[in-house]
Amino acid sequence: MKLVIKELYADAKKFADKEVTLSGWVRNNRGQKEFGFIDFHDGSFFKSVQVVYESSKLDNFKDVQKIRVGSSIEVKGNLVLTPNAKQPFEIKANEIVLLGDSPEDYPIQPKRHSREFLREVAHLRPRTNLFQAVFRLRSVAAFAVHDFFQKRGFIYTNTPLITGNDGEGAGQMFSVTTLPLNNIPKNEDGSVKYEDDFFGKETHLTVTGQLEGEAFAMAFRNIYTFGPTFRAENSNTQRHASEFWMIEPEMAFADLNENMKVAEAMVKHVIKYVYEQLPEEMEFFNQFVDTGLKMRLDNVLNKDFVRITHDEAINILINSKKKFQNLPKHGEDLATEHEKYLTEEHFDAPVFVTNWPKDIKAFYMKLNEDGKTVAAMDLLVPGSGELIGGSQREENTERLLARMKEMNVPTEALDWYVDLRRYGGCVHSGFGMGFERLIMYLTGVENIRDVIPFPRTPKNCDF
Amino acid sequence: MKLVIKELYADAKKFADKEVTLSGWVRNNRGQKEFGFIDFHDGSFFKSVQVVYESSKLDNFKDVQKIRVGSSIEVKGNLVLTPNAKQPFEIKANEIVLLGDSPEDYPIQPKRHSREFLREVAHLRPRTNLFQAVFRLRSVAAFAVHDFFQKRGFIYTNTPLITGNDGEGAGQMFSVTTLPLNNIPKNEDGSVKYEDDFFGKETHLTVTGQLEGEAFAMAFRNIYTFGPTFRAENSNTQRHASEFWMIEPEMAFADLNENMKVAEAMVKHVIKYVYEQLPEEMEFFNQFVDTGLKMRLDNVLNKDFVRITHDEAINILINSKKKFQNLPKHGEDLATEHEKYLTEEHFDAPVFVTNWPKDIKAFYMKLNEDGKTVAAMDLLVPGSGELIGGSQREENTERLLARMKEMNVPTEALDWYVDLRRYGGCVHSGFGMGFERLIMYLTGVENIRDVIPFPRTPKNCDF
Numbered sequence: 001m002k003l004v005i006k007e008l009y010a011d012a013k014k015f016a017d018k019e020v021t022l023s024g025w026v027r028n029n030r031g032q033k034e035f036g037f038i039d040f041h042d043g044s045f046f047k048s049v050q051v052v053y054e055s056s057k058l059d060n061f062k063d064v065q066k067i068r069v070g071s072s073i074e075v076k077g078n079l080v081l082t083p084n085a086k087q088p089f090e091i092k093a094n095e096i097v098l099l100g101d102s103p104e105d106y107p108i109q110p111k112r113h114s115r116e117f118l119r120e121v122a123h124l125r126p127r128t129n130l131f132q133a134v135f136r137l138r139s140v141a142a143f144a145v146h147d148f149f150q151k152r153g154f155i156y157t158n159t160p161l162i163t164g165n166d167g168e169g170a171g172q173m174f175s176v177t178t179l180p181l182n183n184i185p186k187n188e189d190g191s192v193k194y195e196d197d198f199f200g201k202e203t204h205l206t207v208t209g210q211l212e213g214e215a216f217a218m219a220f221r222n223i224y225t226f227g228p229t230f231r232a233e234n235s236n237t238q239r240h241a242s243e244f245w246m247i248e249p250e251m252a253f254a255d256l257n258e259n260m261k262v263a264e265a266m267v268k269h270v271i272k273y274v275y276e277q278l279p280e281e282m283e284f285f286n287q288f289v290d291t292g293l294k295m296r297l298d299n300v301l302n303k304d305f306v307r308i309t310h311d312e313a314i315n316i317l318i319n320s321k322k323k324f325q326n327l328p329k330h331g332e333d334l335a336t337e338h339e340k341y342l343t344e345e346h347f348d349a350p351v352f353v354t355n356w357p358k359d360i361k362a363f364y365m366k367l368n369e370d371g372k373t374v375a376a377m378d379l380l381v382p383g384s385g386e387l388i389g390g391s392q393r394e395e396n397t398e399r400l401l402a403r404m405k406e407m408n409v410p411t412e413a414l415d416w417y418v419d420l421r422r423y424g425g426c427v428h429s430g431f432g433m434g435f436e437r438l439i440m441y442l443t444g445v446e447n448i449r450d451v452i453p454f455p456r457t458p459k460n461c462d463f
Numbered sequence: 464m465k466l467v468i469k470e471l472y473a474d475a476k477k478f479a480d481k482e483v484t485l486s487g488w489v490r491n492n493r494g495q496k497e498f499g500f501i502d503f504h505d506g507s508f509f510k511s512v513q514v515v516y517e518s519s520k521l522d523n524f525k526d527v528q529k530i531r532v533g534s535s536i537e538v539k540g541n542l543v544l545t546p547n548a549k550q551p552f553e554i555k556a557n558e559i560v561l562l563g564d565s566p567e568d569y570p571i572q573p574k575r576h577s578r579e580f581l582r583e584v585a586h587l588r589p590r591t592n593l594f595q596a597v598f599r600l601r602s603v604a605a606f607a608v609h610d611f612f613q614k615r616g617f618i619y620t621n622t623p624l625i626t627g628n629d630g631e632g633a634g635q636m637f638s639v640t641t642l643p644l645n646n647i648p649k650n651e652d653g654s655v656k657y658e659d660d661f662f663g664k665e666t667h668l669t670v671t672g673q674l675e676g677e678a679f680a681m682a683f684r685n686i687y688t689f690g691p692t693f694r695a696e697n698s699n700t701q702r703h704a705s706e707f708w709m710i711e712p713e714m715a716f717a718d719l720n721e722n723m724k725v726a727e728a729m730v731k732h733v734i735k736y737v738y739e740q741l742p743e744e745m746e747f748f749n750q751f752v753d754t755g756l757k758m759r760l761d762n763v764l765n766k767d768f769v770r771i772t773h774d775e776a777i778n779i780l781i782n783s784k785k786k787f788q789n790l791p792k793h794g795e796d797l798a799t800e801h802e803k804y805l806t807e808e809h810f811d812a813p814v815f816v817t818n819w820p821k822d823i824k825a826f827y828m829k830l831n832e833d834g835k836t837v838a839a840m841d842l843l844v845p846g847s848g849e850l851i852g853g854s855q856r857e858e859n860t861e862r863l864l865a866r867m868k869e870m871n872v873p874t875e876a877l878d879w880y881v882d883l884r885r886y887g888g889c890v891h892s893g894f895g896m897g898f899e900r901l902i903m904y905l906t907g908v909e910n911i912r913d914v915i916p917f918p919r920t921p922k923n924c925d926f
Contacts, residue, residue: 004684006616023716024684025887043684043715044616072716072889100858100888108886123675123879124886126682135683139619146609153469153507156602160917161624161691162637162668162706164924174625174639174661176668178695181655184644192644198637198695198705199924205625205639212586212917212926219589220598221467221487221506228624228691232641232661242661243625252506253486253535395563416586416926423570423587424488425563426535454623454675461627461662463675463879 004044008079012089015079019094022049023074025127026102028110031065038067039110040075040091046132046280051075053093063098069109070102070127115450122454122463130289133281134451137274138439144273145226145247145435148266154249155220158227159209164201165413172232173204174242205230210248210430211364211417214393217250217428218420224249226435234458238447241436243456250430256366256375256392259429260352263379263388264305266433267350271297274442290444296383297442303349310356310373313338316346331357331372336385343380350381363407365391367399377431384441390431397421467507471542475552478542482557485512486537488590489565491573494528501530502573503538503554509595509743514538516556526561532572533565533590578913585917585926593752596744597914600737601902607736608689608710608898611729617712618683621690622672627664628876635695636667637705668693673711673893674827674880677856680713680891681883687712689898697921701910704899706919713893719829719838719855722892723815726842726851727768729896730813734760737905753907759846760905766812773819773836776801779809794820797841799848806843813844826870828854830862840894847904853894860884 002021024042038051055061067073077091107113107121108128118125125131146156162176178198179185185193194201209225216223225248232242249262275282275297286294308316317328317338326335334342334353343351355373358365365374375392394400400421404411411418439451449455454463465484487505501514518524530536540554570576570584571591581588588594609619625639641661642648648656657664672688679686688711695705712725738745738760749757771779780791780801789798797805797816806814818836821828828837838855857863863884867874874881902914912918917926 004616023889043680043682070887072887099890100884102887103885106886123678123882124682126679132682135620135679136618138621139613142619142621143609143613146606150602150606153467155599156605157598157916158601158605158691158708160706160919160924160926162693162919162924164926172641174641175644176637176639177644178635178637179644181638181640181642181644181647182649182653184647186645190645198697198921199919200922201924203924215586215926216589216598216916217506219506219587219595228621230625234661243623245621419586421563422566424533424535424565426486427562453620453679456623456625456662458661459663461623461625461664461666463623463627463678 005040005042005047005049006045008049008089009045009047012079012081016081016089017078019076019078020091021074021076022091023099024072026067026069026071026073028069029065029067036065038073038075038096040073041127043132046129046136046278046284047087050087050090051077051093051096052090053096057092057094058096060096064096067096067098068102068104068106070106071098072100073098115447119449119455126453129284131450133278133284134439134443134445135453137278137281137443138451140274140277141270141439141442142226142435144270145266147273148269149222149224149249152222154222154224155216157209157213157216157220157223157225159206159212159225161206161228161230162199162203163206164199164203165206165211171207173207174230174232176203176205207231208248208432209246210250210432211414213248213250213430214417214420214428217252217430218424218426221252222249236458238449239437239440241448241452241455241457244448244452245435246432247435248430248432250428252426252428254429255427256354256377256429259390259392259431260305260307260354260377260379263352263377263390263431263433264350267379267381267387268301270438271301271442285443285445292383293444299348300350300381305379306347306349306351307354308351309354310334313342313351313353317341320346331359333360334378339380339385343385344382348382350379350387352377352379361391363403363409364393364400366394367403375429381441384437387437387441388431388433390429392427392429395421395425395427397425468503468505468510468512469508471512471552472508472510475542475544479544479552480541482539482541483554484537484539485554486562487535489530489532489534489536491532492528492530499528501536501538501559503536504590506595509592509599509741509747510550513550513553514540514556514559515553516559520555520557521559523559527559530559530561531565531567531569533569534561535563536561578910582912582918589916592747594913596741596747597902597906597908598916600741600744600906601914603737603740604733604902604905605689605898607733608729610736611732612685612687612712615685617685617687618679620672620676620679620683620686620688622669622675622688624669624691624693625662625666626669627662627666628669628674634670636670637693637695639666639668668695670694671711671895672709673713673895674877676711676713676893677880677883677891680715680893681887681889684715685712699921701912702900702903704911704915704918704920707911707915708898709895710898711893711895713891715889715891717892718890719817719840719892722853722855722894723768723770723817723840723842726815726840726853726894726896727813730842730844730850731764733901734764734905748906748908755846756907762811763813763844768813768815768842769810770815770817772817773797776805776814776816780804783809794822796823802843802848806848807845811845813842815840815842824854826866826872827856827863829857830866838892844904847900850900850904851894851896853892855890855892858884858888858890860888
């Protein structure tokens, strides 16, 4: 009976003393004189299985002893329950066939490798425990996100990646072109002859799907995007990648409060879901990656998220008498140390900070009646800082146009976006969450390069 | 009680004679002397609701009469069951508030608009019945795909969009750069100075996630990708877009037969799922888009997919005595008319064609023992042609390298890909399905531009 390890762990008793056939990879092979042990993994489950083989049973015992780490094999053997051992069962091999050899210099050996080294072999690192856990969690968390929104009737909307909008207002952009870079056609005035380019105009990789998402929210009420976005910023930090996935829900007839309600419910749903689906992985992260992880996530799960205005936040910081390197000031942005203080020390809970000074926020955010702040919200979480940023959108045509002019956003190319106000506009809101930031938060892994299968960062586009 | 239309249709009796509050958009407003009817839609459900308003009940009756198509409104009213009418209930308004006006020149009027025109207002077209149905189905079908693979333990893998591989072998590519196009830095020999570019090398938008997907299959056994891919081909057809979404599962220890089994099960699962979830939309497509749709999909659901070799296919075509414009020949590709004949006339069922001549297929496909064909499969479906293409992958290092050399695929940049054979390689298979092709098949919509929210095609990158 061909099976995978996950099925065996799900109900080992069902297979007790029966012969099973498994295929997978050798993580370790410790041959003794008359018998040996293979640490066997098949990718279906976080845990591996011990395969015991004996010279008395295998014709090819000597060859099996020599099977190297990383090789692929097929094993036929009897499942034997081992209630007193660390693992609940093992496989007593009747037959072991080498399918694909692995040389002695196989880079993934049964020892601790540095994460820096593993990034250099990103095509092999998913074979390690850490990356098995990280990328399985990434998959399950992605499904949790879809599940959350689909059950609430949100429409998954695939907004475009290549965009002609150059004023999305969220960061520097990559150019996309089919013009030959070594011989760019030019107009007489020396400018690039974009009419020869594939789209007949200048195009970039998008930094957000929000604007197009709003168009769909004005038709479907509740929508969400979940796709790649890009930043051409030359920032080499642990938290920035040039290509990453974003989740951007957008809701018609929803104000900032409703927006925060959905954000809070979504974060809690995903945490609950990965706890339920991946207890082994979560235990591993908590033991080996970040010993404060479960406590922190439990804290998020069990508390109501705090809601304070930016003004209140600044007051709390000023009154704290704490010595910050950056002085907290009304009308200015929060520094990382401020975020940390608010969410970790003062509240010890996730905190929504709302009503931000308009000058440090994007053009599309709804201007509050004070004329100074916008109906924006940032979600700060203990141990990580900003996880989500969102806002109510400016639904008033005139005010939106005025803000675009003030902030030098080209109005012509975004005329369609203004249309969404002209034609039956309404109060609406949305937020964005970097998916990798969420994965870092759920796993305790500190470098964004370690939660993306093949990360792209400045000067790095391997694989 | 604030509700959405979907909730009312789900259980109208529960709300009978109760006051409900709805917010949404006016699709039509027919004012009479003492009363009027609003065709009211809120995006939550395919069907709209009739709102009846009377001068005796509304203080602002005269203003309500003037509310134009496209406007957003809030309605408070009593739900009244109408068992003898076309719609099962209507709303007798107690209060109607205009939230957002819409001018007389609002482009989406209650009449038939051509699909060409609607493409020009792609930001508004989701407000029409057709695009409500198409894009809700797109969302639900996407979830069905995730659901299918997640339940089978496949790991959702986000492969990179920006790639340094220039030999993925699936089509022409877009360049990605941050170099200033009007002033590209050059080396002394006149070549582009890529070391100044963002990634320090030449980079493109990917045409497939398969190669990276294989790396993850060699660790997780079963994985799938579901993300955007790009083609810079200048082909203006109904079936080609420059940016589209692909689903690419990859399975270790799976041969071509297993591959076909999964493909068949996936297609059937998605059809079943959208039938269950979207009966109203499917009925609409069948009535107004393609009257053969349901019959065709039922046929797919209920039949076992046929499996024939390419050689057998050619023999069937030759023996058919049918006059084809392109003569069917052993060793050559199938033309559209051949595909049509096989799947619609000869078998009247979906058909897997396997074992294709190696010269017309990609470098990574497994060479069969005959040395002439590869273990590839195309799935042809009645009414559409090719829906899925896949293969067993060449797992033998030497044969893969030989094929790469024969086909001028650069081996150095793909050394990591060859590693997957060097280090515990095994029999493995996978396939690719263009998501938009699937949506066209499920809806009967014939132009790919009408199943992508904001399509990108040659010379077209609006919104």
